[in-house]
Amino acid sequence: MKIDMLTLFPEMFSGPFDSSIIKRARDKGLLEINFVDIRDFAGNKHNTVDDTPYGGGAGMVLQAPPIMRALEHVRSQRGGLLARVVLMCPTGLPFNQNWARDLAREEHLVIICGHYEGIDERVRELAVTDELSIGDYVLTGGELPAMVVVDAVSRMIPGVLGEQASAEDDSFYQGLLEYPQYTRPRLYGDLPVPEILMSGHHEKIRRWRRRQALLKTLERRPDLLREEVLNSEDRDILLEIIEKIQSVI
Structure with missing residues (x-):
């Protein structure tokens, strides 16, 4: 699977994605993760990618042009095709194990990490195929939710875990919480x-x-x-x- 992550803070992913199961999956070539800095497509000398909302209100909104240019860059790098474009945002559908299984079937995902007061609605209309949320609470941005999604999805990719049974025994995999586990000492x-x-x-x-x-x-x-x-x-x-x-x- 190939995952392109559109973010304002690519450095946030260096720890979680460079250790444990995800690192092993990347080392084996089962999972390729590419980080795309939205600011690189700002189109201005200050690398500004946000602006005040039309109609007034607090906060800033991510502009459509930088995100769309970033998506076009990814499209050109992936042979002109984009399979699923996932936006992490508070208004998205609740992410669960069924979503993890569904997304794991894809060969290519693009995940957009929202920030500030959100993104220009026209990005949703023009490019986004799925909107997901990991819970009813407020976070600084979409990077942490994106990490959660990638971790859950990567476990479903054949070969990532030592035994597929490990994933199948997890809580929620079959719709139930997992049974109690025991090991030594007796x-x-x-x-x-x-x-x-x-x-x-x-x-x-x-x-x-x-x-x-x-x-x-x-x-x-x-x-x-x-x-x-x-x-x-x-x-x-x-x-x-x-x-x-x-x-x-």
Whole structure:
């Protein structure tokens, strides 16, 4: 996958993208990330890319011409094609695991990091295919959200993780929170590893993990269960859990 990042602050990405899984993916040639400084396309000697909003109001707005020139530069570098142009902004759709899976299918992404009071609306009309937000809160700019998106998407690219099962077991991958995990030591203080995990009975372990995932999701994020397509086994397990809870109450 190739990702072109349009940003005012390319230096912000040097730490997160030069370490851990993303670094290994880049070193293997599975992920190519290119940083495009929007100021390089300002078209004026002061490299100014923002201006006051028409109609008045506080703050500054990113101008359309520098962003569009940056996009044209990327287009020329990528053989004249742009697959998906993603704008990180507070008004975007909520980013989730389904978005990560969807974007991971693309060969090329362009991510625009918004700033200030936003960008000129004409960029959206002319170039943006998707608008995404990582949450209902205010950040300084779109760089941190872009890092989150790239991290989540890169995990879905075949070969990036050591085992694809690692990604498939993550919380949200299949619509549920992840089941509890344990490793050595077998006993820590007064807390032992559940005996079933030591049994070697793969089917019982699988069912226990699924039950724990359903229980945790029911307790912490019941809204996910309304979105999850549950099979008959899941429904039976959920019914057992609910009946047990009701019996205690």
